[in-house]
Amino acid sequence: MIKHIPILLVAIPLLAAFMIPMIGMVNRTARTIIGAIALGMILAASYYIAGDVLVHGRILYYMVGSSNPEIVTEHGLTFPIRIGLKIDPFSLFFIIMTTTLVFIFYLFSTQYIEENERKNYFIVLFISMVAGMMGLCVANDLFTFFVFLEILSISSAALVAFRTERKHPPYAGYKYMFVSAVATSFFLLGIAFLYAQYGSFNIDYLKEAVRGTLLDKIAIVLLIIPLAMKSGVVPMHMWIPDTYSEAPAPISAMVKLGSLICLYGLLRISFLFGLSHAHVSYPLGVLFIVFGILSMFVGVTQALVQKDVKRLMAFHAVSQVGYMLLGMGVGLTVVKSGDASFALFGKVAMIGGLLHVVNNALYKGLLFLTSGVLVRHFKTRNLDAMHGLAHYDVFTTVIFMIAALAISGIPPLNGFVSKIIIYESVFQYNPVLTLIAIFVSILTLASFMKVFYSAFLGMPSNKRPMEQPVLIKCSMLVLAVFIVVIGIYPQGILKALIEPAVNALVNF
Amino acid sequence: MHWLIFRDRVMNILHVEYLHWTPLFWLGIFIGLVVVVVIISKLFFRNDYNTVDQQSLPFYSGTSNSLLQLITASSLYWGFKHTLDAYFLIIKKLFISDVEDFIQWFIIIVAGMLLILTGVLL
Amino acid sequence: MSAIVLYVTFILLLTIGIIALLFKRNLIKIVLAFNILDSGINLFFISLGYRENAMAPIFTLAPFDSVITMVLPTPQALILTNIVIGFATTALMLGVAVLTYRNNNTLDTRKLRGVEEYD
Numbered sequence: 225m226i227k228h229i230p231i232l233l234v235a236i237p238l239l240a241a242f243m244i245p246m247i248g249m250v251n252r253t254a255r256t257i258i259g260a261i262a263l264g265m266i267l268a269a270s271y272y273i274a275g276d277v278l279v280h281g282r283i284l285y286y287m288v289g290s291s292n293p294e295i296v297t298e299h300g301l302t303f304p305i306r307i308g309l310k311i312d313p314f315s316l317f318f319i320i321m322t323t324t325l326v327f328i329f330y331l332f333s334t335q336y337i338e339e340n341e342r343k344n345y346f347i348v349l350f351i352s353m354v355a356g357m358m359g360l361c362v363a364n365d366l367f368t369f370f371v372f373l374e375i376l377s378i379s380s381a382a383l384v385a386f387r388t389e390r391k392h393p394p395y396a397g398y399k400y401m402f403v404s405a406v407a408t409s410f411f412l413l414g415i416a417f418l419y420a421q422y423g424s425f426n427i428d429y430l431k432e433a434v435r436g437t438l439l440d441k442i443a444i445v446l447l448i449i450p451l452a453m454k455s456g457v458v459p460m461h462m463w464i465p466d467t468y469s470e471a472p473a474p475i476s477a478m479v480k481l482g483s484l485i486c487l488y489g490l491l492r493i494s495f496l497f498g499l500s501h502a503h504v505s506y507p508l509g510v511l512f513i514v515f516g517i518l519s520m521f522v523g524v525t526q527a528l529v530q531k532d533v534k535r536l537m538a539f540h541a542v543s544q545v546g547y548m549l550l551g552m553g554v555g556l557t558v559v560k561s562g563d564a565s566f567a568l569f570g571k572v573a574m575i576g577g578l579l580h581v582v583n584n585a586l587y588k589g590l591l592f593l594t595s596g597v598l599v600r601h602f603k604t605r606n607l608d609a610m611h612g613l614a615h616y617d618v619f620t621t622v623i624f625m626i627a628a629l630a631i632s633g634i635p636p637l638n639g640f641v642s643k644i645i646i647y648e649s650v651f652q653y654n655p656v657l658t659l660i661a662i663f664v665s666i667l668t669l670a671s672f673m674k675v676f677y678s679a680f681l682g683m684p685s686n687k688r689p690m691e692q693p694v695l696i697k698c699s700m701l702v703l704a705v706f707i708v709v710i711g712i713y714p715q716g717i718l719k720a721l722i723e724p725a726v727n728a729l730v731n732f
Numbered sequence: 733m734h735w736l737i738f739r740d741r742v743m744n745i746l747h748v749e750y751l752h753w754t755p756l757f758w759l760g761i762f763i764g765l766v767v768v769v770v771i772i773s774k775l776f777f778r779n780d781y782n783t784v785d786q787q788s789l790p791f792y793s794g795t796s797n798s799l800l801q802l803i804t805a806s807s808l809y810w811g812f813k814h815t816l817d818a819y820f821l822i823i824k825k826l827f828i829s830d831v832e833d834f835i836q837w838f839i840i841i842v843a844g845m846l847l848i849l850t851g852v853l854l
Numbered sequence: 855m856s857a858i859v860l861y862v863t864f865i866l867l868l869t870i871g872i873i874a875l876l877f878k879r880n881l882i883k884i885v886l887a888f889n890i891l892d893s894g895i896n897l898f899f900i901s902l903g904y905r906e907n908a909m910a911p912i913f914t915l916a917p918f919d920s921v922i923t924m925v926l927p928t929p930q931a932l933i934l935t936n937i938v939i940g941f942a943t944t945a946l947m948l949g950v951a952v953l954t955y956r957n958n959n960t961l962d963t964r965k966l967r968g969v970e971e972y973d
Contacts, residue, residue: 367932374939378946385950394953395966398881399831401950405888405943406835406875409895410842412936416899419929438850445845449838459837462827507849526823529813531806607805636755670809678805712755830963831884832876839872 226276227294229269230286230309230362233319234372236262236269237355241348248344256334259347263330263354267323270316277316278724284311285364296428304426310364313724318361318488320721321582325481325589326354332593332699333474336600346386353379353478360485366415366425369489370408377404377454380479384471396470403463407450414446427496436501444497444504451493454486457549458519461542468538469605473596476534477589480541484585487545491552495559495729502560512553517657520546520664528671531607533595533679536671537588540631543664544584550661551577551646554653559730569652574726576645579718583638583710587630590703594624597696598679601689607675611682616689619697621680626704628676630711632669638710860901867894881951881961885944892940896933903929 240262248255276282286293286309297304311319330350337346356379359372381404385397419425421440422433434440453460468476494512498505523543530536555574558565597620602610614621630637633644643665651658710717813820871891878884903926911927955961 367935371935371939374943378942381950382946385953388953388957391957394950394957398947398950398954399834401943401947402831402884402888403834405947406838406891409888409891410838412899413895416895416902419899420902441850442846445842445849449842449845453838460834460841462837463834511845511848522823525816525819526827528809529806529820610805611802636759674805674808677808682802712759830967831881832878832963835872835875839876 226273227284227286229273230284230311231288232269233266233358233362234355236265237351237358241351241355244348244351245344255344255347259330259351262351263323263327266358267327270319270323273311274316274320277311278313278720281724285309303424303429307368308364308426309362309368311362313728314492315361317578317721317725318485319358321585322357322361322481322485325585326478328699328702329474329477329589331695335693335695336474336596337472346383349379349383350478353383353482357482357485360489364427366418366427370412370415373408373411376482377401377408380482383475384467384479386472386475393470396466399463400467404454407453410446411450414443417443417446427492431496431500434497434500436504440497441504447493448490451486451490452515455483455490456542456545457515458522458542461519461523464542465535465538468541469532469534473592473599477592480588480592481585484581487548487581491729494556498556498559499730505556505560509553509557512549512556513657516546516549516553517660518546519543519549520661524664524667524671528667532605533598533607533675534605536675537591537595540668540671541588543668544580544588544631547643547646547661548577548580548584550650550657551580554650569649571726571730572645573649575718575722576642576649578722578725579645580642583630583642586703586706587627587639590623590627590700590707591631593700594620594627597692607678610679612684614680615684619692623700623704624676624680626707628672630707632672633665636711638707638714641711641714857901857904860897864894864898867891867897879963881954881963882948885947885951889940889944896936899929899933
């Protein structure tokens with residue numbers, strides 16, 4: 225049973241996504257329950273293999289269509305020939321994060337999106353987004369990665385344009401689809417250059433076979449920059465505010481999760497190339513550090529002057545990606561340096577970067593869900609028109625305060641843990657980077673104080689809000705509990721999930 | 733002897749090998765301080781001040797003394813924004829939401845990275 | 855000789871696609887430019903599998919013990935996938951372009967700058 229789990233992680237959401245329109249015509253609650261069952265099954269499957277893969281270090285391979293799925297290179301051949309899937313501790317970290325968060329967002333969105341004739345399409349597209357994310361995480365093959373990247377972007381773009389009766393969401397969906405399509409076309413060009421030289425798409429085979437020729441360097445640029453654009457790295461970040469502000473609230477959180485998965489692809493490919501040659505990994509690491517600092521600074525200074533609440537949170541998404549790239553860039557710079565600096569601070573910087581990924585997914589998701597509740601209450605996204613929600617809705621106030629303190633890096637919540645790991649290890653590399661990162665953290669706190677002041681404090685407005693439905697409250701509460709628990713007890717997740725992930729990424 | 737084993741076990745729970753982050757310890761001290769402050773305040777502070785008088789209203793150091801004054805969010809960090817106006821004008825001019833400008837920046841970065849990484853430029 | 859013609863065509867299609875992408879303002883023309891770019895990349899990928907004096911890669915009609923070279927079938931299979939992906943992408947982009955026109959009555963990207971600035 226365990227040996228079939230890599231393909232089941234992709235097949236179960238696809239099957240559910242295609243079954244749901246037929247069931248939705250018959251009975252509406254059955255359709256929601258089938259979706260929840262499918263996502264629950266993937267959640268159970270990913271936790272089931274967690275013990276085996278993380279503790280014993282077993283890597284699951286799956287070659288699609290062969291008689292024995294676990295053999296990578298068949299008898300008599302020198303390179304692998306089929307579509308390959310692989311789960312190793314680095315992929316499993318992202319799979320566990322994705323399945324947990326997607327289940328929570330699904331529960332939120334069943335009661336947030338009102339029931340009209342298009343909710344069928346919402347659930348179908350939501351679950352096919354999940355299928356795309358799962359396929360991205362388990363792919364061992366560059367072309368499989370490309371296909372699932374396209375599945376993810378087409379489903380997300382259709383969901384961003386979901387509220388078609390208003391003026392701006394279809395244009396935002398157009399922009400997102402266009403940016404994704406051009407990015408993945410250039411990604412395919414990079415794959416073509418690699419295929420022309422080595423004749424194979426398999427990541428394990430390419431890691432052995434890559435030499436540092438000129439075509440390789442062209443290919444790595446063409447592979448990395450499209451993924452960086454989809455993750456939201458400055459200066460290619462301009463589609464992010466338009467997309468995140470026009471999408472409905474759970475879809476903003478899902479698109480953010482999608483761009484974190486694209487960051488997974490970015491790391492996997494840059495370590496594929498960077499581990500073999502020091503003269504490739506050093507400039508690449510420096511570029512990551514430069515992009516990271518630029519993203520942090522530009523993101524937060526633009527976020528400080530916005531008056532649209534979801535646009536403000538979208539700019540913070542850009543700025544937080546900078547922290548992850550900073551940690552990973554410092555690790556990539558020293559990974560092949562030959563002296564002991566990787567064991568001294570490089571590995572710790574990478575651990576901080578990966579912990580920041582999961583922390584960011586948690587508190588950014590919670591912030592977007594809370595902004596959905598705000599928008600639904602005030603019927604506008606403009607911060608000037610909002611005042612005084614804290615007099616009536618204490619639950620949302622407390623949850624928003626937890627999320628806003630977490631993103632600013634206030635102890636004892638989880639943002640502080642990952643930020644202090646990044647600060648201390650990057651300080652050993654170069655002290656100026658730490659100063660810039662701390663300054664950006666202060667500005668983050670300032671902008672969230674502005675949101676909290678306008679939306680929650682102030683005189684009470686005239687209308688009382690409706691009582692929030694149960695599933696909305698439960699999903700926000702679960703995310704807040706995760707934030708507080710990881711902040712108080714980070715050793716569990718660090719030792720169990722993140723250290724094996726960094727070891728698997730570096731040792732491959 | 734038992735105390736030493738117990739202390740080692742407690743310090744191992746609270747200590748991560750590359751991070752001196754012992755949050756349970758600090759949370760415990762914080763809660764203890766809060767309890768101490770509450771007890772002292774209940775014992776020693778006066779509770780005969782009136783809450784309906786002018787003492788507990790916010791103080792507006794200006795011409796208007798109405799309670800219905802609301803500062804909107806877009807004018808909250810006015811001084812910061814006005815000081816850095818030169819920077820913000822440049823950023824605002826760069827940030828046009830046309831769809832082809834996204835791809836323009838992408839092509840510029842791809843060309844720049846191709847020149848840098850293959851060693852032609854730097 | 856024929857390889858050079860294919861690569862030159864690919865470069866021309868890429869250039870025309872990118873220039874049209876950057877300088878055209880109508881939403882439908884941008885979709886067409888993306889299609890030209892996609893066709894160029896497909897052409898490049900298929901032409902990687904070409905071998906001199908080789909047959910089409912259909913295995914059942916080859917004689918049993920003769921030495922015949924075939925062109926590589928892997929890029930052909932993968933480009934079929936990419937053509938279908940390009941078709942789905944174009945369908946979605948045209949659909950949202952129609953919705954944009956229905957809501958805003960214009961297809962010009964200069965006039966569609968409806969996002970409020972932060973001043």
